[in-house]
Amino acid sequence: MKNTFLMSEELIISGDMDPIKSIWKSFISESHRPPEKDTKVVVVDTIIHELEYHIKELERIAHDKEIDDRRRNTGVDYSWLISTAPKGFEIPQLQRLELEELCYKIKPEECSRILSLFRDSLFNDPLPSHLPRIMRSCIIQVIEQRPKEETLTEWVSKRTLSLTRIRPNPKVSPSQLGDPEVPSHEETRRCYSTPALQSTTAPEFCHHGHPGIDSLPV
Numbered sequence: 001m002k003n004t005f006l007m008s009e010e011l012i013i014s015g016d017m018d019p020i021k022s023i024w025k026s027f028i029s030e031s032h033r034p035p036e037k038d039t040k041v042v043v044v045d046t047i048i049h050e051l052e053y054h055i056k057e058l059e060r061i062a063h064d065k066e067i068d069d070r071r072r073n074t075g076v077d078y079s080w081l082i083s084t085a086p087k088g089f090e091i092p093q094l095q096r097l098e099l100e101e102l103c104y105k106i107k108p109e110e111c112s113r114i115l116s117l118f119r120d121s122l123f124n125d126p127l128p129s130h131l132p133r134i135m136r137s138c139i140i141q142v143i144e145q146r147p148k149e150e151t152l153t154e155w156v157s158k159r160t161l162s163l164t165r166i167r168p169n170p171k172v173s174p175s176q177l178g179d180p181e182v183p184s185h186e187e188t189r190r191c192y193s194t195p196a197l198q199s200t201t202a203p204e205f206c207h208h209g210h211p212g213i214d215s216l217p218v
Contacts, residue, residue, distance in 0.1 A: 043104075047099075048099070050118065051131055054122060055128045058127070099135065099139075102140070105139075114138050117142070118134060121134050
């Protein structure tokens, strides 16, 4: 028992605890790994962050323009006297909730198109307070322009209609595969075109003045 304790103590001192350390390190890393976000949550965060960024950017541009105009009119720069920046526009809570609820209806592949429409609308120099409504209109536009999804009833009716339109191929129509015992129309027409042969009896043959059998050439 004493030898076993000494051996384990020697292993600890010699640094042979690397396997245990690696297992413990992997356990800690897996336990502290943040859970993956849902795709819808990622879309909502992307839209809201884009909106808030451009609101602050427009406010900064407007503030810088105001300072430049004041400097141009007075000839003196008083911007260094301003200790705090003016309070910017904040999205109203109710409007923000409505916008987030609308963002949950967006598909991940539609996010880039919405952002493109929103950025194109910024060329009109809108006010920061108008950006939430502009973003909302861009989202609604993309949602309304989705291709209409076919319902089960429409699919069944379409399949039924396509089956009723199927016609047999005239080249292999069963009605044109004649019965071997029944003559075809072509054969009947040919029979009617040949001259009719009437059968005559021996007395009628002699009565009409036909030459006798003895006069026939041998």
